[in-house]
Amino acid sequence: MSTLFSALSNPDTVLALFEVAQTGLIVIDKDYQVVLANEEAGRLIGGKPNCLSNLTTCHELFFGKPAPCADCPVPDATKPWPKTKSIVIKGRDGADQFVKVSMIPWEGYTVLNLHDVTRELNLLRNVDLAKKELRAKNILLERRQQEIAGKTQFLEQLIDHLPDALVTVNETFGIQRKNAAVATILPQADGRKCHELLGSETPCLDCPAALGFDAANGQKKSHVVEGRFFTEIITASPGGGLLLFRDTTRQIQLIEQIRETRLALTRKNEILSGLVSLGAFMQKATEPQAVIEYFMEMFLPVIKADKAAVIINDIREGNLWFTFQKGLDEETLKGLSRAYLSRDVQSSRIKVYESEFFPWETGVQIDLRGASGKRVGIIVLPTSYSDEDGELTKLFTEPLGADIHNRLLMRQLEEKANTDPLTGLYNRGYLDAVLEEERKKQEEFDIPHAVVEADVNGLKKVNDKYGHEAGDAYILKVTELFKQNVRSSDVVARTGGDEFVILLVDANHASAEQFIARLTVKA
Known part of the structure; x- marks a missing residue:
C-alpha cells in the first residue's frame, strides 16, 4: 500500500492516471486557472488546452x-x-453538448470531473x-371514438326528432324499427306491419313494394x-325498406x-301601384298641402x-308650417296643434301626445321623419291598426316624411x-x-313671446381707435354670446350696425328678464 501511495507522489504517474x-x-x-486537463476533457471541449503556455480559466474555456x-x-x-453543476458547451462540430461537472478539492486545487450526458439527455x-x-x-384515438359515439348518438336522436314518421321494415313488411314521430303522426302506432300503422289489416292496394323494395325505390x-x-x-335498404x-x-x-x-x-298590389302614383305626384307637385291631400285620399282607406x-x-323650431285635417x-285641429307646440313635445321630452289631447277615446300618433331621422311632422288617427297595416303604413309615411x-x-x-353677411x-x-308669425300664434294658440332689444356699447370707439376689423371682431364676439344663451327655437337678428333684437318663443316678461340677467352676468 505504501508503494502505491509513493507512486501517486510521482507526477508522471498522476498524469498517466489522468489520461487513462x-x-x-x-x-x-x-x-480558476486551468492547470491540468486530460485528453477526454479535450475531446469534450474541442481541444486540449496548453496549460503551461496559455493561461486559461475554466469560464473562458467553457463559455468564453x-x-x-x-x-x-x-x-x-x-x-x-x-459539488455539481450542469453546463452546455459547444463541441468540435459546433453542436451543443450537455455536461455534468462534479467538483472535489485536491491539494489546494479543484478537480472538475466532466461527464458527457448528451446521449442520456437525448435518449x-x-x-x-x-x-x-x-x-x-x-387522445386522438379516444376523441375519434367519442366523435363516432357522439355521431351515432346524434344520428339516433336526429331520427327520433324527425318531424316525419320513419319506419324500417323487412321484405315481408314487418316493422324492425320506428322513430318517436310514429306515435304522434300515424293513426295506429302499435302496428306490427307497415300497413297496420295506417289502420289497415291488409297491405295497401297498388303497393309499390309488392314486387320488392328494389323495384319501389x-x-x-x-x-x-x-x-x-x-x-x-319508399327507399330500398338491405333486407327490406325504409319508409x-x-x-x-x-x-x-x-x-x-x-x-x-x-x-x-291583389289588394297589396293595388296599394303598391298607389305608392308609385304617390311618388310621381310628389315629384311634380309644387305645394306641400296638395301632396298631403293626395296622400290622405290614398292612405286612409288602407x-x-x-x-x-x-x-x-x-x-x-316651435313653429308650424301648415296643418291639414x-x-x-277646426277647433279640434286647433287643440291638437296647440298641444303639439308645447315645450315638452318640441323639446322631445315626450314623444307622443298625452291621451287628454286626443279628440277621441283612443288615438294613435304616427311620426313623419326625414332622412336624418328628425321629426318633421305627425299624423293623428282616431284608432290603432294591426301589425300588417303598420307595415303598410310605413310604406306610405316614410316617402311622405322624406x-x-x-x-x-x-x-x-x-x-x-x-x-x-358678417354674423x-x-x-x-x-x-x-x-x-308676425308669433303674433298670429299668440292669437290662435295663446302662446306668448318676448322681444329683447340690445345694442353694443362702445362700438364706434373701437372702430375709431382700432379699425373696423377690430369692430367686426367685437360684433362677432357679441353674436356668439347671444347664440350660446338662446334656444334653438328663439330668433336672434341684427337690425343695425350695433343693434340686435332677440325673439324669445313661448316666453313671458319674467322669462325675458331672466334672459337679460344671464346676458348681463356673462357679458
Missing part, C-alpha cells in the same frame, strides 16, 4: 466569459463537497417525445286516413289559405280610417338670403316676418 480516465478531468487553481460564472458552486461555502428526450406522441395518438304513395293526408316515400310517412294535411290546408291570400295580394289630422313643422272640425324633409331643406336655402344672424326683414 474515461471522463474528462480538469484541475483549476483558486483563481472573462469573469467567473455568477452561479459557480466552487466558492459557495454553504454547499458541501463534492430521455426521445423517450419523452415518444411518450408524448403515444399520449397524443391515444324512390317511389311515393298517397294515403287518406280519417280526413288526414299522408305521403309515403318515410309525411303528414301533408297542413299543406292541403295551406293551399286553401293561398287561395284566400290571393285577394290580399288603414280603414275616415278621420285624421296632419301637423307639419316649419324650419324654425279630414273629418275633423318629401316634407326635402321641402323644408329648400325653405332653409331660401331663408339664407335673410341673414346678415350670419337674421336681418330685419326676416325678423318682421317671424314677429
Whole structure:
C-alpha cells in the first residue's frame, strides 16, 4: 500500500492516471486557472488546452466569459463537497453538448470531473417525445371514438326528432324499427306491419313494394286516413325498406289559405301601384298641402280610417308650417296643434301626445321623419291598426316624411338670403316676418313671446381707435354670446350696425328678464 501511495507522489504517474480516465478531468487553481486537463476533457471541449503556455480559466474555456460564472458552486461555502453543476458547451462540430461537472478539492486545487450526458439527455428526450406522441395518438384515438359515439348518438336522436314518421321494415313488411314521430303522426302506432300503422289489416292496394323494395325505390304513395293526408316515400335498404310517412294535411290546408291570400295580394298590389302614383305626384307637385291631400285620399282607406289630422313643422323650431285635417272640425285641429307646440313635445321630452289631447277615446300618433331621422311632422288617427297595416303604413309615411324633409331643406336655402353677411344672424326683414308669425300664434294658440332689444356699447370707439376689423371682431364676439344663451327655437337678428333684437318663443316678461340677467352676468 505504501508503494502505491509513493507512486501517486510521482507526477508522471498522476498524469498517466489522468489520461487513462474515461471522463474528462480538469484541475483549476483558486483563481480558476486551468492547470491540468486530460485528453477526454479535450475531446469534450474541442481541444486540449496548453496549460503551461496559455493561461486559461475554466469560464473562458467553457463559455468564453472573462469573469467567473455568477452561479459557480466552487466558492459557495454553504454547499458541501463534492459539488455539481450542469453546463452546455459547444463541441468540435459546433453542436451543443450537455455536461455534468462534479467538483472535489485536491491539494489546494479543484478537480472538475466532466461527464458527457448528451446521449442520456437525448435518449430521455426521445423517450419523452415518444411518450408524448403515444399520449397524443391515444387522445386522438379516444376523441375519434367519442366523435363516432357522439355521431351515432346524434344520428339516433336526429331520427327520433324527425318531424316525419320513419319506419324500417323487412321484405315481408314487418316493422324492425320506428322513430318517436310514429306515435304522434300515424293513426295506429302499435302496428306490427307497415300497413297496420295506417289502420289497415291488409297491405295497401297498388303497393309499390309488392314486387320488392328494389323495384319501389324512390317511389311515393298517397294515403287518406280519417280526413288526414299522408305521403309515403319508399327507399330500398338491405333486407327490406325504409319508409318515410309525411303528414301533408297542413299543406292541403295551406293551399286553401293561398287561395284566400290571393285577394290580399291583389289588394297589396293595388296599394303598391298607389305608392308609385304617390311618388310621381310628389315629384311634380309644387305645394306641400296638395301632396298631403293626395296622400290622405290614398292612405286612409288602407288603414280603414275616415278621420285624421296632419301637423307639419316649419324650419324654425316651435313653429308650424301648415296643418291639414279630414273629418275633423277646426277647433279640434286647433287643440291638437296647440298641444303639439308645447315645450315638452318640441323639446322631445315626450314623444307622443298625452291621451287628454286626443279628440277621441283612443288615438294613435304616427311620426313623419326625414332622412336624418328628425321629426318633421305627425299624423293623428282616431284608432290603432294591426301589425300588417303598420307595415303598410310605413310604406306610405316614410316617402311622405322624406318629401316634407326635402321641402323644408329648400325653405332653409331660401331663408339664407335673410341673414346678415358678417354674423350670419337674421336681418330685419326676416325678423318682421317671424314677429308676425308669433303674433298670429299668440292669437290662435295663446302662446306668448318676448322681444329683447340690445345694442353694443362702445362700438364706434373701437372702430375709431382700432379699425373696423377690430369692430367686426367685437360684433362677432357679441353674436356668439347671444347664440350660446338662446334656444334653438328663439330668433336672434341684427337690425343695425350695433343693434340686435332677440325673439324669445313661448316666453313671458319674467322669462325675458331672466334672459337679460344671464346676458348681463356673462357679458
